[in-house]
Each structure stands twice: as C-alpha cells, then as structure tokens.
Amino acid sequence: MYFENIPALINMSGHGVYVWSSVAVTLAAMLWLVIAPLFKQRELLQEVSRDIQRQQDRELAAKTAALSEPHEESN
Amino acid sequence: MSWLSRLFSKWLPKESSNWQWFYRLGSPRWFYQRSGQWLPWVSLAALLVLATGLVWGLAFAPEDARQGNSFRIIYIHVPAAFLAQSGYFIMAIAGAIGLIWKMKISYMVMKAAAPIGAALTFIALFTGAVWGKPTWGAYWVWDARITSMLILLFLYAGVMALQYAYHSVDAASKASAILALVGTVNIPIINKSVDWWYTLHQPATIKLTSAPSMHMDMFMPLLVMIVGFYLFYAVALILHTRNEILRRERKTSWVRELATAKAGS
Amino acid sequence: MHPLRKQRLQLVILLVAAAALVIGLVVYMLRENGNFFYTPAQIVSGEAPQSTFLRAGGMVVDGSVLRSDDSLWVQFKITDGVEMLTVEHTGILPDLFAEGEAAIASGKVDENLVLQATQILAKHDEKYTPPEVADAMNAAYKAKQEDKKEQAGSYK
Numbered sequence: 001m002y003f004e005n006i007p008a009l010i011n012m013s014g015h016g017v018y019v020w021s022s023v024a025v026t027l028a029a030m031l032w033l034v035i036a037p038l039f040k041q042r043e044l045l046q047e048v049s050r051d052i053q054r055q056q057d058r059e060l061a062a063k064t065a066a067l068s069e070p071h072e073e074s075n
Numbered sequence: 076m077s078w079l080s081r082l083f084s085k086w087l088p089k090e091s092s093n094w095q096w097f098y099r100l101g102s103p104r105w106f107y108q109r110s111g112q113w114l115p116w117v118s119l120a121a122l123l124v125l126a127t128g129l130v131w132g133l134a135f136a137p138e139d140a141r142q143g144n145s146f147r148i149i150y151i152h153v154p155a156a157f158l159a160q161s162g163y164f165i166m167a168i169a170g171a172i173g174l175i176w177k178m179k180i181s182y183m184v185m186k187a188a189a190p191i192g193a194a195l196t197f198i199a200l201f202t203g204a205v206w207g208k209p210t211w212g213a214y215w216v217w218d219a220r221i222t223s224m225l226i227l228l229f230l231y232a233g234v235m236a237l238q239y240a241y242h243s244v245d246a247a248s249k250a251s252a253i254l255a256l257v258g259t260v261n262i263p264i265i266n267k268s269v270d271w272w273y274t275l276h277q278p279a280t281i282k283l284t285s286a287p288s289m290h291m292d293m294f295m296p297l298l299v300m301i302v303g304f305y306l307f308y309a310v311a312l313i314l315h316t317r318n319e320i321l322r323r324e325r326k327t328s329w330v331r332e333l334a335t336a337k338a339g340s
Numbered sequence: 341m342h343p344l345r346k347q348r349l350q351l352v353i354l355l356v357a358a359a360a361l362v363i364g365l366v367v368y369m370l371r372e373n374g375n376f377f378y379t380p381a382q383i384v385s386g387e388a389p390q391s392t393f394l395r396a397g398g399m400v401v402d403g404s405v406l407r408s409d410d411s412l413w414v415q416f417k418i419t420d421g422v423e424m425l426t427v428e429h430t431g432i433l434p435d436l437f438a439e440g441e442a443a444i445a446s447g448k449v450d451e452n453l454v455l456q457a458t459q460i461l462a463k464h465d466e467k468y469t470p471p472e473v474a475d476a477m478n479a480a481y482k483a484k485q486e487d488k489k490e491q492a493g494s495y496k
Contacts, residue, residue: 012144048334137470212434
C-alpha cells in the first residue's frame with residue numbers, strides 16, 4: 001500500500017474529504033443504476049401476473065354466471 | 076423518416092441469411108433471453124475489475140507530485156466522463172438504427188441509455204467540482220469543458236423528457252432519436268473544448284495518438300477503471316433495456332408466461 | 341385544443357426552452373471568460389477599469405510570493421511577460437498555485453494598482469508524476485544545466 005496505515009489512507013494528508021466524498025457519491029449513483037431496475041423488473045412482472053389473474057377471475061365469473069342462469073330460470 | 080428506411084431497405088434484403096443475426100438481435104424476446112444468460116457473467120466481471128481498479132488507484136498508486144492525493148479522484152472522474160460521452164454515442168446510434176431500420180429493440184436501448192448517461196454525466200460533474208476546489212481553487216468555473224458537459228446533462232434530460240411528452244410510444248421514440256442525433260454535435264465540442272478555448276480544465280491525459288502524459292504506475296489503475304466502467308455500463312444498459320422490453324411487450328404471450336412462471340416460483 | 345396539437349405545442353415549448361437555456365449558458369460562459377479578462381499590462385497601464393470586478397491572468401513571478409505569519413494573507417506578482425501586477429489575497433490558495441505557474445486572480449483593482457483578489461485560480465497541465473519521479477527529474481535537469489554551465493566555462 002502507498003499509505004503507511006489505514007488512518008493515513010482515510011486522511012490522505014488532508015485530501016481525504018474530497019476523495020472519499022467523490023467515491024461515496026459515485027458508488028451510490030452506480031448502485032442506484034443497477035438496483036433500481038432490478039426492483040422495477042420485479043414490479044413489472046408482478047403487474048403482468050396480476051393482470052393475468054384478474055383476467056382469469058373475470059373469465060371464471062362469466063362462466064359461473066352462464067352456468068347459474070338456467071338454474072334461476074327453473075326456479 | 077419512412078423515405079430513409081425505404082432507401083436503406085434496398086441494401087438490406089430482409090430474408091438474406093447474412094443479415095439474420097441482425098434481425099434476430101432486433102427481436103426483444105431473443106434479446107431478453109440471451110441477455111439473461113450474459114448478465115451474471117458481465118456483472119461479476121464488472122464488480123471484479125472495478126474493485127481491483129478502485130483499490131489499486133486509491134490505496135496503491137503513488138500520489139501526484141503537485142496535486143498530492145486529491146488527484147486520485149481521476150480514477151472515477153475520467154472513466155465517468157469517458158462513459159458519459161461513449162454512452163451518448165450509443166444512445167444516438169441506437170436512435171439512428173431505430174429511425175432507419177425500425178428495429179424495435181434499438182428504441183428501447185436508446186430510452187434505456189438516457190438515464191444511465193445522465194447519471195454518469197452527473198458523476199463526472201460532481202467529482203470534477205470536488206476535485207476542482209482544492210486544486211484550482213473553485214468548485215465551479217464557467218469554462219468551455221465544464222459548460223459543454225453541463226449541456227450534455229441537459230441533452231440526456233431532454234431525451235428522457237421527450238419519452239414522456241408523447242402518448243404514442245412510436246412518436247416519442249422518433250422525437251427522442253432526432254434530439255439525440257442533433258445533440259451529437261456537442262460531443263466533439265466537449266472533446267476539443269480544451270484546445271479551442273482557454274479553459275481552466277487541463278488538456279486530455281489519454282490520447283489515442285500518443286503515449287499518456289502520466290506515469291505508468293498511475294496510468295495502469297486508470298486503464299483498469301475505464302474497462303470496469305465499460306463493463307458496468309453494459310450491465311446497467313442491459314438491465315434498463317430488459318425492463319423496457321417487459322414494459323412494451325407485456326401483452327405478448329412470452330412475457331405472460333414469464334410472469335406466471337416467476338409468480339409460481 | 342386538439343390533443344395532438346397540444347402535444348406538438350408542448351414539444352415546441354420544451355425545445356425552445358431547452359435551446360434558450362443552452363444559448364444562455366454559452367453566452368454566460370463566453371462573457372465570464374472574455375469581457376472581464378485583462379492582462380497585467382492592461383491593468384498597470386490603466387486601461388482596465390478600477391474598482392469594478394475583473395480577472396487577470398499570468399505567470400506567478402519567481403520569488404515574489406510573500407506570506408503573512410499569523411493570517412492567510414498573501415501577496416504575489418503575476419506577469420504576462422510585459423508588465424508585473426501585484427496581487428493581494430486572503431484565503432487558502434489552491435494546491436496547484438506555485439511560482440512559475442499560471443494563475444488567474446479575480447477581484448477589484450485599488451488606487452495603488454494592486455489587485456485585491458477574492459478568488460485565486462490555478463491551472464494545471466495534463467501531466468501526472470509521482471513525487472520521487474518528479475524529484476529525480478528535477479535533479480537530473482539541474483545536473484544537466486550545471487554540466488552545460490561547466491562546458492560553457494571550459495570553452496572560454
């Protein structure tokens with residue numbers, strides 16, 4: 001290592017504030033660039049499966065309604 | 076733009092086997108499946124290369140004789156600025172391919188590239204400001220390099236805004252692509268600004284035509300970081316493009332199958 | 341309004357606003373760099389206005405930097421090769437500020453033709469060298485200069 005110890009690496013002879021704040025902001029932005037789309041992907045897939053579920057429910061309801069109609073007539 | 080596509084379609088026989096890969100690449104489904112296979116490997120490579128470069132640059136590279144340790148910001152500033160510009164080309168080329176060949180996937184890549192490029196431009200501007208304070212004596216100066224980078228940020232923001240300015244996806248894509256193409260004039264301006272105007276920003280350290288004006292011990296980790304940023308860019312672009320595919324193809328049977336499979340597991 | 345026309349109107353407004361912003365930025369940049377910028381010769385000859393904000397750029401003259409012991413006050417001279425301008429400033433100087441290097445001072449010129457600077461900027465080049473290498477290079481340069489002197493002496 002170029003520095004003698006870890007405190008020296010963190011301090012960087014007074015320039016640590018500048019270097020480490022740059023590194024922190026950069027890493028945060030980069031993490032956001034990969035983590036945000038991963039959450040978004042899960043959300044999108046969940047939306048699609050909810051749509052499918054809703055469509056199936058509607059079809060099922062229509063079918064049961066069609067089946068129960070003649071019953072009502074016979075009553 | 077339809078005359079353009081008609082013009083180019085003459086040279087592009089649709090059923091020719093030479094071009095089959097090109098059209099297959101244009102299939103969102105094919106891209107989604109393939110990119111899912113590449114993704115873990117590219118991510119792993121990006122992580123390893125970035126970690127190596129960062130530790131090397133921050134802890135092992137020697138300090139600069141005149142700037143001291145603040146020069147270490149170069150290891151994120153320069154790769155971010157590099158990718159902010161390369162990313163703009165990727166976005167503009169994707170837009171051009173969309174306009175000419177009407178390839179669905181290319182518009183999705185274009186849309187995906189905008190927020191990534193904007194974030195990288197922001198990183199370059201932020202780290203530049205933090206670096207400028209101790210070395211130049213100011214966070215911000217209105218010199219040609221910095222102003223043209225700020226304009227790059229606005230171009231990215233413009234492309235993003237146009238995506239939402241239209242109800243029709245097709246119209247939004249076309250408008251964004253045209254803006255992206257017009258904005259490419261800014262890239263050579265950014266590159267040449269340090270030579271054309273008197274700027275506080277120093278000229279380029281890395282040039283294709285000559286040896287870098289940097290000691291090898293300092294240059295090697297920078298090179299590693301640039302490669303790492305390219306890999307990272309690939310990961311981010313693939314992830315954003317995949318989401319755009321899901322958004323636009325959500326009515327297709329393959330996406331519905333994928334969603335049910337994911338929900339079941 | 342027709343929705344399509346409304347959309348187009350929004351687009352036109354957006355583009356005009358963006359173009360205006362960009363042009364504004366470029367004009368601002370050129371003004372910042374151009375109008376207020378004077379060389380030491382222009383200031384010493386009285387060509388530059390007094391007690392208005394301006395910038396002066398030049399090389400920091402070797403051996404001209406005076407520092408105060410108990411404050412951040414500093415005085416130095418910059419030159420464009422024609423005239424020398426005295427600059428005074430109170431504050432932390434940038435790392436790259438050094439004798440024989442380029443510096444830009446911004447502030448107001450007082451009645452004694454001294455630039456009272458509120459900001460000092462230093463420009464740096466694209467070269468990066470580790471300290472040991474820089475020291476070695478300087479030592480080699482000095483040795484070479486002395487060699488030349490000796491040679492010149494022996495020819496006499």
